[in-house]
Amino acid sequence: MKPHFLIITDLDGTLLDARTYAWEPAAPALAALKSRGVPVVFCTSKTLAEVVVWAERLGLSGPHIVENGGGIAWPRDLPLPEGVAGEIEEGWTIVPLGAPYDILRAALRDIAFETGCRLSGLGDWTVEELAALTGLPAGEAELARRRRFDEPFRIVGGDEEACGEAVRLSAAKRGLSVARGGRFRHLFGHGGKGAALERLLDLLPCLSGRWLTVGLGDAENDLPMLDVVDIPILVPRPDGTYDPAVSLPGLRRAEKPGPEGWGRAVLSVLAEVIGESANG
Numbered sequence: 484m485k486p487h488f489l490i491i492t493d494l495d496g497t498l499l500d501a502r503t504y505a506w507e508p509a510a511p512a513l514a515a516l517k518s519r520g521v522p523v524v525f526c527t528s529k530t531l532a533e534v535v536v537w538a539e540r541l542g543l544s545g546p547h548i549v550e551n552g553g554g555i556a557w558p559r560d561l562p563l564p565e566g567v568a569g570e571i572e573e574g575w576t577i578v579p580l581g582a583p584y585d586i587l588r589a590a591l592r593d594i595a596f597e598t599g600c601r602l603s604g605l606g607d608w609t610v611e612e613l614a615a616l617t618g619l620p621a622g623e624a625e626l627a628r629r630r631r632f633d634e635p636f637r638i639v640g641g642d643e644e645a646c647g648e649a650v651r652l653s654a655a656k657r658g659l660s661v662a663r664g665g666r667f668r669h670l671f672g673h674g675g676k677g678a679a680l681e682r683l684l685d686l687l688p689c690l691s692g693r694w695l696t697v698g699l700g701d702a703e704n705d706l707p708m709l710d711v712v713d714i715p716i717l718v719p720r721p722d723g724t725y726d727p728a729v730s731l732p733g734l735r736r737a738e739k740p741g742p743e744g745w746g747r748a749v750l751s752v753l754a755e756v757i758g759e760s761a762n763g
């Protein structure tokens with residue numbers, strides 16, 4: 484019997500090109516997954532509003548993990564298990580896992596005061612500033628500002644590494660966590676992508692009783708997710724190097740950055756796990 488398996492993936496810098504957000508080099512792998520009925524779950528720092536757009540573009544029905552594990556976006560037509568509470572938003576059901584955004588915003592101000600580090604959060608940026616920092620079109624930058632569980636931020640000036648550690652310790656005193664993504668650091672009040680994935684796997688029915696999980700990411704904030712999956716794959720950064728903060732036993736490395744590397748790695752796993760040519 485072939486295993487019933489699941490792809491869990493970061494978006495920016497992994498399935499999507501870090502600079503252009505192109506996904507087309509991954510199209511053959513996505514088509515191969517769809518033809519074999521393999522679900523693809525986003526596990527991203529993007530907001531629900533952004534995830535809805537990308538799910539529609541790529542023809543993926545979900546569920547998905549949003550805002551670094553702050554919530555699980557559950558399709559409205561897929562019943563949640565009994566006793567699990569959710570909130571309707573953007574046509575999806577959100578299972579909240581993280582601290583509310585206003586608490587994170589206040590905490591970021593307090594952390595900046597306590598550490599003496601100049602911190603600039605996404606909530607401080609205009610749509611135009613966010614678009615300039617990310618390369619997103621203005622309309623998509625607006626979707627990125629609809630945050631509920633995660634505050635991306637930058638350290639402005641000074642010793643970035645020293646401030647990064649001071650901010651992390653100050654956040655921990657408040658029961659919050661900090662992790663680096665591909666562009667920004669992120670402040671959140673939950674267990675991160677790994678805890679959210681474990682929760683999702685508890686909720687998601689599997690015909691074979693257990694999912695064989697394949698995870699793909701490119702940055703430190705993906706490490707908790709990669710630590711949970713059976714087959715972790717690290718995608719290189721645009722310059723071809725790998726994030727040194729991501730190290731795990733059994734970690735595989737994609738050969739190319741972004742969607743090209745993603746696609747090659749997924750097709751390789753398909754051939755290995757399903758035991759047939761991905762083109763067959």
